[in-house]
Amino acid sequence: MRTGTVYTETVVHLAPERFAGDVPYQVIIVSLDGEDPGGSGKVTARVAGERVSIDDRVAEVGSSDGIPIFRKS
């Protein structure tokens, strides 16, 4: 599983219909450790467990609908 550092984050309070039951939920962009040829080295993810902040270390713990889920490590 991938690891990285929180590059930026937000907590969503007003969601599209299909995520309305999840609010408030956190969406983050993670700067991944290691190489990412042809990419930016970043990935958009959801967060499991406690809320995270910029520069927090995170590790991937699963995925949902193709979207990675990270947790504070």
Place this chain on the structure above:
Amino acid sequence: MGSGGRTGRDVVVAGAGKTPFGAFADKDLRSLAVAAGTKALENARTGPEAIEAFYLGNFAGPQFTSQNHLAPWISTALGMTGIPSTRFEAACASGGSAFFHAVHAVSAGIYDVVMVAGVEKMTSQPTARVTEILAGAGDSQTEVRAGSTFPSLFAMIARRHMHDFGTRREHLSAVAVKNHENGALNPDAQMRKPITLEQAMNARPIAEPLNLYDCSLISDGAAAVVLCAADRAREFSDKPVKVLGIAQASDFVALDRKEDITTFPALRAAARGAYRMAGVDAVQIEFAELHDCFTIAEIVAMEDLGFVRRGQGGFFSFEGGTRRSGAKPVNASGGLKSKGHPVGATGVAQICDVVQQLRCEAGERQLKRHSLGLAQNLGGSGATCVVTILGHD
């Protein structure tokens, strides 16, 4: 005339017209566009028979209203038949992109006289559905699936900008307060209500750190302009306004593909092209209509246009530099925040607002210095940007 060169004919705005922006239950998309188009024709002292091509900016008419094939649906209602009639979609930069391509066609000598209209009809849908449709301007395979909304993308930009440059909550709110102050004087604005800094800082959260007052409005409205070759300007107007510089540029749709989300490379590229074509620099621009879909977007645009140094946009706004009395007035119209943001209309409406200032017709909002203005229209979280510089010869 390429994305910054200058080889074609000079082009002028000969007529401009807008509807008020707001929530209009009794007006459909087409009637709004026709109202704006009719005003623009009247302002250019001409009729539909003079128009050789019709360019429409519209983001999501088919989703908001279930009507496709919008350009001829509107242009025929305006009395234009037989001419090329085409819709341009570039998210919130749809109007600016339609304008950009129309300017090119006239400059290239393909047409002498064209109309550009922009329109959106958004308030017939509930907010959750509007949020979903707007999210479609992002990457549907990554960020949208993760539950990103449009506000959340700009919230992540704001969070990183605060982290990197020390931009503060009150800096964001100062942008909202200033735009409401201006919009309160605009008879066509959707929200004509001044707000205090305290109100702006303590509104309910939408996507942290952004709250309700950091976000532009959900609006119905339309705007239109008549463009013509400069050598025919006097047939249509006593106050033609010249397109001195214009450029459009693009970037990744997904925010996570960008190296640095606190700057918009497409905005910087479009600005470079427009400045080069006009032969002016950022310091010479006297006033601007910037794409404040969210407060942070106005701050980043100030920086990317070179009005202030990187990281200084929030501080400059908080100190009053962008107020009507400031060194660089921004969004004297009230901006998207207070004037309203019918997405596809916005880019064309910005042109109308700059033209109004240049013609000295802005009433209580009239700025002292009004000979060189700039409009900046941003699509998505920066994947399309159009920068236009307007002025007199």
